[in-house]
Every structure is written in structure tokens, then in C-alpha cells.
Amino acid sequence: xxxxxxxxxxxxxxxxxxxxxxxxxxxxxxxxxxxxxxxxxxxxxxxxxxxxxxxxxxxxxxxxxxxxxxxxxxxxxxxxxxxxxxxxxxxxxxxxxxxxxxxxxxxxxxxxxxxxxxxxxxxxxxxxxxxxxxxxxxxxxxxxxxxxxxxxxxxxxxxxxxxxxxxxxxxxxxxxxxxxxxxxxxxxxxxxxxxxxxxxxxxxxxxxxxxxxxxxxxxxxxxxxxxxxxxxxxxxxxxxxxxxxxxxxxxxxxxxxxxxxxxxxxxxxxxxxxxxxxxxxxxxxxxxxxxxxxxxxxxxxxxxxxxxxxxxxxxxxxxxxxxxxxxxxxxxxxxxxxxxxxxxxxxxxxxxxxxxxxxxxxxxxxxxxxxxxxxxxxxxxxxxxxxxxxxxxxxxxxxxxxxxxxxxxxxxxxxxxxxxxxxxxxxxxxxxxxxxxxxxxxxxxxxxxxxxxxxxxxxxxxxxxxxx
Amino acid sequence: xxxxxxxxxxxxxxxxxxxxxxxxxxxxxxxxxxxxxxxxxxxxxxxxxxxxxxxxxxxxxxxxxxxxxxxxxxxxxxxxxxxxxxxxxxxxxxxxxxxxxxxxxxxxxxxxxxxxxxxxxxxxxxxxxxxxxxxxxxxxxxxxxxxxxxxxxxxxxxxxxxxxxxxxxxxxxxxxxxxxxxxxxxxxxxxxxxxxxxxxxxxxxxxxxxxxxxxxxxxxxxxxxxxxxxxxxxxxxxxxxxxxxxxxxxxxxxxxxxxxxxxxxxxxxxxxxxxxxxxxxxxxxxxxxxxxxxxxxxxxxxxxxxxxxxxxxxxxxxxxxxxxxxxxxxxxxxxxxxxxxxxxxxxxxxxxxxxxxxxxxxxxxxxxxxxxxxxxxxxxxxxxxxxxxxxxxxxxxxxxxxxxxxxxx
Numbered sequence: 098x099x100x101x102x103x104x105x106x107x108x109x110x111x112x113x114x115x116x117x118x119x120x121x122x123x124x125x126x127x128x129x130x131x132x133x134x135x136x137x138x139x140x141x142x143x144x145x146x147x148x149x150x151x152x153x154x155x156x157x158x159x160x161x162x163x164x165x166x167x168x169x170x171x172x173x174x175x176x177x178x179x180x181x182x183x184x185x186x187x188x189x190x191x192x193x194x195x196x197x198x199x200x201x202x203x204x205x206x207x208x209x210x211x212x213x214x215x216x217x218x219x220x221x222x223x224x225x226x227x228x229x230x231x232x233x234x235x236x237x238x239x240x241x242x243x244x245x246x247x248x249x250x251x252x253x254x255x256x257x258x259x260x261x262x263x264x265x266x267x268x269x270x271x272x273x274x275x276x277x278x279x280x281x282x283x284x285x286x287x288x289x290x291x292x293x294x295x296x297x298x299x300x301x302x303x304x305x306x307x308x309x310x311x312x313x314x315x316x317x318x319x320x321x322x323x324x325x326x327x328x329x330x331x332x333x334x335x336x337x338x339x340x341x342x343x344x345x346x347x348x349x350x351x352x353x354x355x356x357x358x359x360x361x362x363x364x365x366x367x368x369x370x371x372x373x374x375x376x377x378x379x380x381x382x383x384x385x386x387x388x389x390x391x392x393x394x395x396x397x398x399x400x401x402x403x404x405x406x407x408x409x410x411x412x413x414x415x416x417x418x419x420x421x422x423x424x425x426x427x428x429x430x431x432x433x434x435x436x437x438x439x440x441x442x443x444x445x446x447x448x449x450x451x452x453x454x455x456x457x458x459x460x461x462x463x464x465x466x467x468x469x470x471x472x473x474x475x476x477x478x479x480x481x482x483x484x485x486x487x488x489x490x491x492x493x494x495x496x497x498x499x500x501x502x503x504x505x506x507x508x509x510x511x512x513x514x515x516x517x518x519x520x521x522x523x524x525x526x527x528x529x530x531x532x533x534x535x536x537x538x539x540x541x542x543x544x545x546x547x548x549x550x551x552x553x554x555x556x557x558x559x560x561x562x563x564x565x
Numbered sequence: 566x567x568x569x570x571x572x573x574x575x576x577x578x579x580x581x582x583x584x585x586x587x588x589x590x591x592x593x594x595x596x597x598x599x600x601x602x603x604x605x606x607x608x609x610x611x612x613x614x615x616x617x618x619x620x621x622x623x624x625x626x627x628x629x630x631x632x633x634x635x636x637x638x639x640x641x642x643x644x645x646x647x648x649x650x651x652x653x654x655x656x657x658x659x660x661x662x663x664x665x666x667x668x669x670x671x672x673x674x675x676x677x678x679x680x681x682x683x684x685x686x687x688x689x690x691x692x693x694x695x696x697x698x699x700x701x702x703x704x705x706x707x708x709x710x711x712x713x714x715x716x717x718x719x720x721x722x723x724x725x726x727x728x729x730x731x732x733x734x735x736x737x738x739x740x741x742x743x744x745x746x747x748x749x750x751x752x753x754x755x756x757x758x759x760x761x762x763x764x765x766x767x768x769x770x771x772x773x774x775x776x777x778x779x780x781x782x783x784x785x786x787x788x789x790x791x792x793x794x795x796x797x798x799x800x801x802x803x804x805x806x807x808x809x810x811x812x813x814x815x816x817x818x819x820x821x822x823x824x825x826x827x828x829x830x831x832x833x834x835x836x837x838x839x840x841x842x843x844x845x846x847x848x849x850x851x852x853x854x855x856x857x858x859x860x861x862x863x864x865x866x867x868x869x870x871x872x873x874x875x876x877x878x879x880x881x882x883x884x885x886x887x888x889x890x891x892x893x894x895x896x897x898x899x900x901x902x903x904x905x906x907x908x909x910x911x912x913x914x915x916x917x918x919x920x921x922x923x924x925x926x927x928x929x930x931x932x933x934x935x936x937x938x939x940x941x942x943x944x945x946x947x948x949x950x951x952x953x954x955x956x957x958x959x960x961x962x963x964x965x966x967x968x969x970x971x972x973x974x
Contacts, residue, residue, distance in 0.1 A: 104620060125662075142620040149626035157660035182627045189650075191657035221650065362767075365877035457848050457876075 100131045104143030107150060124148060128162035132169060141166050157187065161194050168201035176201040177210075192218070192225055199228045203235035211235060215248075226257045233263055237270040245270075246282045253289075261301055264290075268304040273311040283308065287539065291532040294497055296556050302543035309539070309562050319562040324540075328528030332561040335538050337528035340505035341473050342498060350498045351469040358489045359462045367459040376452060376463055383423070383450055385471035388415055388508075390449070391464050391479035392426035396436075398480070398510055404436040405445075411478065411510060412445050422449035423467055425460045461486060468506065476506045482553060483507075501529060504555065530555035537564040651678050655690070666693040744788045748823035755795035757859045758787075758913065759831045759840075760906075762807050763800035764865035767874055770806070772866045776906070777810035780864060783910035784824065790914045796824040798864075799831045807864070832882055835859050842879035843909070845902040846872055847886035850893065854916035862909055870901055891929065893938065894922050896949055900933040 098117065105113070114123045124144065131141050141163055148155050160183060167175040180198055183190055190198075195218045203211040215232050218224045229252045236245040245267065252259060264286050271279055287305075290297065297305065306319035320332045328337040342350060364370050395411045396404035408424070415422055424445070431453060433439040445451070452467075454460050461483060468477040483503065490496050504526050532541050539562040544550050651674055659665040664687075669677070673693060680686040760780060765773060787793045801807065812819050831840060842861045843851075861884075863875040879886045889912065891902055904912075908928050915925040923937060935949055 139620055142623065145623040146620060146626075149623035153626065155623060155627060157657070158662045161661060178624060182624060186627060187657065187660075189653055189657060191654065191661050193661055221654070363874070363877045363881075365880045366873040369880060457880075 098126060098130050100127060100134055100136045101140055102137075104139045105147070106143075107147045110144060110147040124156075124159050125162065128159060128166070132162065132166050135169060136166070138166060138170060138172055138175065157183075161197065164194065164197045164201070168197050171201070171204060173202065173205040173207055176205075177207070180214075189221055192222060196225055196227050200231045203231040208232075208235040208239065212244075223255055223257065226252070226259065229257060230260065230263045233259075234266050237266055240270065240274075242267075242271055242274065242279055242282075261295070261297060265297075265301040265304050268301075268308040272308050273313065275313050280312065284534075287532055287534070287541070290541075294500075294531060297541065297543045298546045299543060300546060302541065302560050305541060306560055306562065316565045317562055318565060319560055322559050322561050323557060324528065324559050326527070330540060330559070330561050333538055333563045335535065335540070335561075335563075337540060338531070338533050340501065340526050340529045342502055346498055347469075347473060347502075350495060350502060353490055353495045354465050354469060354486075354499075357491055357495075358486050359466060361489060367462050368454070369458070372455060372458060376454070376466070379452055380423075380467050380470055383421075385421070386423045386450070386467060386475055387420035387471075388422050389464055389468045389471070389475065389477040390415070390422060390424045391460065391477070391481065392424045392430065392451075393460065394479045394481055395510070403438070405430075405438055405441045409441055409445055412449050414510070415478070416448045424449050424451045425463050425467070426451060426453050427456050427458070427460060428453045429456050476508050478508055478510070480509050500553070504530070526555070538562065647678070648674055658690075663687075664691040664694040666690065666697045668697070669693065745823060747791075748788050748793050751793040751795045752823055752825070755793060756856060756917070757797055757835065758794035758910075759797045759799050759835075759859060759861040760864045761800060761831065761842075761861050761875075761878070762798050762802075762805075762864050763830075763878070764863060764874070765802075765806050767867070767871060768865060769868075772868055773806045774810055775866045776864050777807060777814060779866065779906035781811075781814050782907040784822070786907060786910055787914065788823070791918060794914070794917070797831070797834070798824065798826045799829060799834070799861075801826050801828055803828070830882075831859070831861055832884075837882075837884065840884050842875065842884045842886045843888070844875040844879065844886055845888050845904075846876040847879075847888040849885070849887050850890045851887040852890070854913070854920055856917070860913065862906060864906065866905075867903070870903070889926075890922065891926070891934075894926050895929060895934040896936050896938055896946075898933065898935045898949065898953075900930070904929060 101109075101113075113127075114120050117123045117126070119126075127144060128141065130136075145155055145159070145163060148159065160179060164176065164179050167179065176198060183194060195214065199211045199214050199218075202208060202214065211232055212235075215224055215228055218228060229248060233245045233248045233252075236242075236248065249259065249263070249267075267283060267286060271283060289295075309315070309317040309319055322330060322332050324330055324337060328339075329335070330337065341347075359367060359373065361367065364373065368376075390408075390411060392408055396408040398407050398411075402410075412422060412424065430437050430442065452463065454463060461479075461481065464477055464479065465483075465486065468475050487496055487499050487503075490499060530542050533539070539560075541560040541562070542556045543558055543560055544556040545558070550556065648671070652669070655665055655669060655674075655677075659667065666673075677686060677689055680689055764776075768776065784796060787796060815822065827834070839857065839859050840861060841855075841858050842863075844863065861879075863878070865875065867874070876886060888902075889904075891897060908930070911928040912925045915921070915928070919925070926937075935952065
């Protein structure tokens with residue numbers, strides 16, 4: 098329906114309503130289209146007046162719709178009126194109305210009213226993230242950074258996840274402001290990005306850069322750059338953090354993999370205790386390996402070739418450097434068949450150690466175990482992204498560790514380079530792709546705004562900030 | 566309220582003559598109806614000053630209606646108990662037009678409050694809402710049916726003719742007796758079929774409820790069959806969730822069911838080499854139905870598909886496993902290969918009676934497969950791909966493919 102352009106009289110509304118095929122929902126549909134067309138508020142008012150006279154009451158739904166229109170147009174006095182009416186009419190309000198009220202008021206000079214509303218919300222529920230965001234933005238817009246950070250910390254404490262947008266607003270509005278406390282808080286946001294492996298987008302990155310450069314007496318300079326494969330920053334020659342996990346992290350990850358991925362709720366789901374024990378003794382006898390290969394996965398790289406030939410190529414290619422290899426496979430590979438020739442299998446077994454799991458066991462779990470057990474230098478070969486195994490890990494922190502370790506240790510055969518990281522056409526990363534600092538330098542990876550990035554990929558562009 | 570109604574009456578009466586005039590105008594120019602109404606109204610506006618319209622009048626109405634109510638609410642205690650608060654919130658959500666049930670019991674409200682996240686709450690409420698809708702429509706249909714039956718009775722009594730029939734009227738109780746006789750026989754001579762009731766820990770409350778409903782359906786279709794299985798519920802713990810749900814379904818009939826319920830494991834009752842665990846994850850495919858074996862079905866509904874749970878159980882006990890030959894006989898299109906328990910029961914019963922896979926696999930839901938395999942699989946796969954691309958609306962590609970596959974001679 099096309100909303101009218103001017104306020105209508107009651108009987109005109111009646112007429113329109115009668116012409117509408119579903120008179121019961123007429124008001125809702127009409128208000129929705131008013132919101133869509135951003136109709137003048139007087140038109141909506143005339144509809145409400147008509148409704149009020151006709152029914153003696155206005156439904157909550159309709160009031161919320163009207164409120165949406167008011168918020169959309171920033172009609173502050175109307176928002177306050179609607180709030181008064183709602184407050185008097187209903188004992189409590191639901192989150193949708195609160196979101197709208199807070200959003201509407203925070204954009205006006207009545208923004209402190211939004212804060213009191215936020216307090217009101219807190220008494221009955223956890224405020225939504227839009228509520229917090231509106232309030233934080235309002236506070237920082239009025240240079241009340243302390244208040245904004247209080248709200249931000251409160252939000253984090255309640256496990257409400259902030260958007261990058263809000264984080265960016267902190268940097269935008271603190272530009273040129275002095276204060277050690279403020280600086281600490283903003284560094285805290287950068288560390289939040291680091292801990293959660295978040296990457297700012299280009300405009301956010303620019304805000305960070307401008308803020309750094311605007312710190313009075315800070316002498317910070319920022320440059321955009323690409324990091325070399327060696328992990329050295331071309332601008333300041335600083336060596337980025339190693340992709341290797343710390344000893345504790347490494348131990349932690351190994352334990353979690355054995356507990357969550359291999360055993361899980363029931364060891365029999367992926368293997369059997371007997372088989373796993375046999376595998377453990379097998380691995381312990383031959384430690385450490387340099388490269389662990391997922392035999393079945395590698396054997397499918399080229400579909401035109403015979404499966405054992407694919408595997409043979411991979412083993413030959415990797416065995417050249419005198420590396421100790423372990424190939425994981427399943428028992429059916431030992432049966433002489435069209436895809437698995439016995440002679441080739443024999444020849445391969447001279448160059449690498451082989452372990453054959455039962456046909457119904459999962460070899461990926463063994464792959465992870467053998468690699469982790471061999472130590473930090475050991476890498477593994479498979480095209481599989483191992484998402485399902487990552488999903489078995491119970492907490493986010495360990496999942497991050499897993500991804501980080503995987504980025505540094507998983508390689509796959511590609512056309513040009515012989516073996517490279519599975520995530521991009523690059524050698525496995527030797528540096529860690531995460532926000533990092535040494536005190537007088539900051540290195541921040543960022544992504545282009547419109548660049549499509551898969552969650553497993555990491556950005557290639559960096560912001561280097563150093564203090565002169 | 567009163568004042569509002571008074572106001573309403575006044576305005577309506579004052580406005581009526583205008584409406585009549587307005588309506589007449591319309592009739593004089595029938596063409597303008599087809600034009601945009603708002604445009605037409607706008608023209609009316611221009612000659613009619615809008616001073617009459619008080620745009621903020623609705624606020625007065627809303628506030629005036631209030632004053633009476635405020636008097637009532639003041640006396641109420643301000644602090645609400647958490648349950649009452651939740652009820653209040655739900656009421657507001659309902660007013661806001663969300664999918665929320667109209668009536669909610671104390672127990673449901675508690676379940677609602679225990680939901681761990683916002684989305685869990687939303688889902689639970691939607692479930693209750695839909696359930697309520699179904700109940701309502703069922704009730705409406707029942708009422709309609711009753712009315713129709715009464716009408717039919719009235720008409721019948723008018724004609725009033727007693728029909729004579731050479732057959733006795735078979736009441737359902739007679740049928741039940743016959744069924745029970747057969748079930749009792751199966752308890753002595755029938756082939757055992759085991760339901761493994763040890764999955765309670767892997768399931769949520771809803772899943773257990775669904776499982777029990779499926780088993781109840783399986784049991785009834787088994788009882789009605791010509792040659793029923795002797796059903797065993799193994800690993801069945803008293804006072805478990807399963808037990809409570811079964812009692813809910815069967816009431817007092819639970820203790821009279823002609824099945825064997827035990828807390829023992831099937832390995833303790835039957836020789837191990839005769840047991841076959843049916844699971845979709847099994848690497849082995851069932852070729853024929855063996856009348857000497859004892860088949861085990863896991864009583865589990867897994868909405869979040871947990872692969873390998875029942876296979877793990879069979880592996881642990883060292884039992885033989887088997888999967889239905891779905892791939893071999895059906896051209897599978899979508900959906901998981903795990904079937905519901907009542908479908909399994911239908912399939913097994915049919916196999917037992919006829920050994921005809923085609924007939925048995927008719928009970929696989931139609932949406933999951935495209936047809937029976939009667940041609941070489943390769944050819945069928947081609948047609949399946951064609952169908953799928955057609956579904957996606959890539960007509961041109963299909964035509965090209967068609968031209969490639971079937972070149973004009």
C-alpha cells in the first residue's frame with residue numbers, strides 16, 4: 098500500500114481500511130509502509146488519532162511501529178511522549194521498544210535520558226548489544242570517554258560482543274585527546290582484537306592510525322605495508338612474533354586434542370582403545386617425525402592418476418630432504434587392487450614409516466596426534482581443513498590455538514611450489530598474523546573493506562606504527 | 566474509557582454529514598476510483614482546511630484511559646516474583662507480535678526460564694506457539710465434525726430405516742483381542758526385535774519425547790501386523806526419562822503391553838553371534854533379512870546428527886552391524902540416511918513377511934529419494950543431476966547439457 102501524503106480524517110482512514118483486503122492488519126501494514134517510505138510523522142499521527150478514537154486504545158504493536166518511525170526521523174519530543182505513554186500504560190516494556198527508545202534518544206541532546214533507560218533495562222534483562230552501542234557512541238560523541246569505557250567494560254563483563262563499529266568509534270572520538278588512562282584503555286581495545294583474533298577493516302585501521310598520530314607528544318608514525326615471508330616488517334625491520342606456540346600452549350593443545358578429538362565422548366566413535374594404544378606404541382618407538390602425511394587424502398590429489406602413484410610422488414618429493422616421514426593410511430590400501438599396487442606400496446615403505454588404521458577408523462585423529470607428539474618442528478600434509486576436528490575442541494581459546502598451529506604446520510602440494518600452506522599459495526606462515534606490540538611499535542593486520550576473506554584466511558596487509 | 570467513547574460518539578456524529586457528501590462526490594466521478602486514492606484525497610484536502618484534525622489527540626485518549634487504570638495498579642505490590650516477571654515479559658512479547666503462546670503453564674514457564682540463551686528461549690516459545698496453533702485448529706475441526714455428525718444423525722432418524730446385515734458388527738475391542746492374541750503368540754514363538762534404550766544421555770528432553778512417540782507408533786504397527794515381532798526393550802532403567810514418557814503415552818496399559826522390558830543388555834539375553842546392530846553408519850550393507858538373527862535398533866533421535874554413536878556401541882560390544890541397502894535400491898536425493906523408528910519397524914515387518922526390498926523400502930519418506938533403481942546407476946545419476954539443475958532454475962545449462970548428451974542425428 099502507498100501511504101497517503103497528508104494527514105487524513107477518520108472517515109478517510111475508514112475508507113482506506115475497507116478497501117484493504119485484510120482489514121485486521123491494516124494499521125500494521127500501513128505503518129510498515131510509512132516506515133519504508135519515511136512518510137511525514139503527521140500522517141502516522143492522524144492514523145493513531147483515528148485508531149484511538151475508534152477503539153479507545155492503541156495496540157502495543159502499533160505504538161512500537163510508530164516509535165520506529167519517530168526514531169527514524171529523530172523526532173525527540175515524540176519519542177519522549179511515546180515513552181511516557183508506554184510507561185504509564187504497560188508495567189514493563191520488551192526489548193524491541195527499549196532498543197528503539199535508546200537508539201532514538203542517544204542521537205539527540207537528550208542522550209543522558211538514554212543512559213537512564215539503559216539502567217531501567219538492566220533491572221529486568223541483559224541489555225542487547227545495540228543498546229550498549231547506542232549509549233557508548235552517544236557518550237563518546239560528547240567526549241565522555243570515561244563513561245563510554247565504563248559501559249564498554251560492563252558490556253564485555255556481560256558477554257555481550259561489541260561490533261567493530263563501536264570499537265572504531267572509540268578511536269575516532271579520542272583523536273587528539275590527552276591522558277594516560279585513555280591511552281591505556283585504547284591499547285586495551287587493540288589487545289582485545291589480539292585476543293579474539295579479530296582484524297580491523299580498512300576504515301577502522303585508518304582511525305587507529307590517525308589516533309596514534311594525533312596523540313600529543315607521542316611522536317607516533319604509521320605506515321601501510323606488506324610483511325615479507327620471513328616475517329620481517331619492511332618499514333621498521335622489526336621481526337614479527339613467531340607462529341610457534343609457547344611450550345605451555347603447545348602442551349595444552351596436545352592434551353585437548355587427545356581428550357576432545359580422539360577420545361571425545363566415546364573412544365569407539367573414531368577408533369578403539371586397542372587400536373589407539375597400538376598406534377601410540379608405534380609412534381613412541383619411532384619418534385620424532387619431520388612430516389606426517391595423510392595418505393588417503395594425498396592419494397586423491399590428481400584424479401587421473403592412480404591413487405598409489407599420487408602418494409608415491411608426494412613421498413618421493415618429501416623424502417628428498419632426508420626428512421623422517423610417517424604415512425597414515427587404512428588397511429584396505431594393503432590389498433592389491435587397481436588403485437593400490439602392491440609393488441609400489443612396498444617401495445614406498447622403504448622410504449617412510451606407514452601406519453594402517455582399521456577401515457572404519459578415522460585417520461585424521463592419528464595424524465594430529467603423531468604430528469603434535471613429534472614436536473614443534475613437525476609438519477603435516479593434507480588438503481583437509483580439519484574443520485570437524487576443530488569443532489570438537491570445547492573452548493574458543495583452544496580453537497584459536499589450533500588454527501594458529503595449523504597455519505604454521507599444515508602444508509599441501511600445489512602446482513607451482515612443491516608444498517605450501519593449505520590456506521593460501523604461500524609457504525606455511527612463520528610469523529603469527531595477529532595484532533602485536535613491543536611497546537614502541539605496533540603491528541596491526543587489516544583487511545580491505547570489500548575484500549572477501551574466508552574465516553581460515555588471514556589478511557596480508559599490515560599497519561606498522563612506530564614511535565620516533 | 567468512558568470519556569473516550571463519548572468523544573468517539575461525538576466526532577462520529579459530527580463527521581457523518583461530511584462523509585455522505587464525500588461519498589456522493591465519488592459516485593459522480595466513477596473514473597477517479599481507478600486513479601490513486603491518495604491523490605484524489607489530496608485534492609479534497611486542499612479545499613478542506615485540516616484544522617479540524619488534532620494530530621496529538623491520540624495521546625489525550627491514551628492518557629485519559631490511563632487515569633482510571635492507574636488507580637487500580639497502584640495498590641498492586643511493586644516487586645514481582647521471577648515467574649510473574651517472566652509471564653509479564655511473555656505478555657509484552659505477545660503484544661509486540663512475536664511467536665509466543667497465549668497460554669503457558671507454570672512448568673513450561675520454568676523450562677522457558679531455564680533456557681540457556683536468548684535464541685533457545687525464542688525457539689522454545691515458537692515451538693509452544695505452533696503447538697498451540699495446532700491444538701486450536703484440531704479442536705475447531707473436531708467441533709465441525711461433531712456438528713456434521715449430529716446433522717447426519719438427524720437426517721437418519723427422519724428416514725428411520727433399520728438395516729439388516731448378515732455380518733456381525735466388529736467392534737474395535739474384538740479387534741484388539743485378536744491382535745493381542747497374536748502378540749501373545751509372538752511372545753512365545755516370535756522372532757525377537759531389540760530396542761536399545763541406552764541413549765538417554767545423548768539426547769535432549771525433546772528428543773527423548775520424540776523417540777518414545779516413535780516407539781509407541783512402532784509397537785502399534787507391530788501389534789497389527791500378521792506376524793508380529795517379539796519386542797524387547799533392553800537396557801531399560803526404571804524411572805528413566807524413557808519410562809516416564811512411556812507411562813505418559815500408555816497410562817495403565819503400560820504394564821499390560823505384550824512386550825519384554827528389561828534392564829539387562831541384549832548381550833546377556835541372546836547369544837552374541839546372533840545379534841546384528843542396525844545402524845546407518847555401518848560399513849556393511851544388509852543383503853537379506855535373516856529370520857534366525859536378532860536385530861537391534863537404537864532408540865535414539867538425533868536432531869543434531871551425531872555420527873557413529875550407535876556404531877561405537879556395537880564396536881564396543883563386538884557385535885556385527887548392518888545398514889539398510891538404501892543406496893542400492895533407491896536413488897537418494899536429500900536428507901539423512903537415518904530413518905525414524907516406526908519407519909524401521911515397517912520396513913523390517915515387510916521384509917519379514919515378503920523379503921521384497923522394493924516393497925519394504927516404500928516406507929522410506931518419498932522426499933528423500935527420487936525413485937527406485939531399475940536402470941544402471943550411472944544413467945540414473947545423470948537424470949538426477951538434470952533434475953537438480955532444473956530445480957535450481959538453470960534452464961539454459963540444462964539444455965546445453967541435454968544437447969551434449971543426446972546429439973541430434
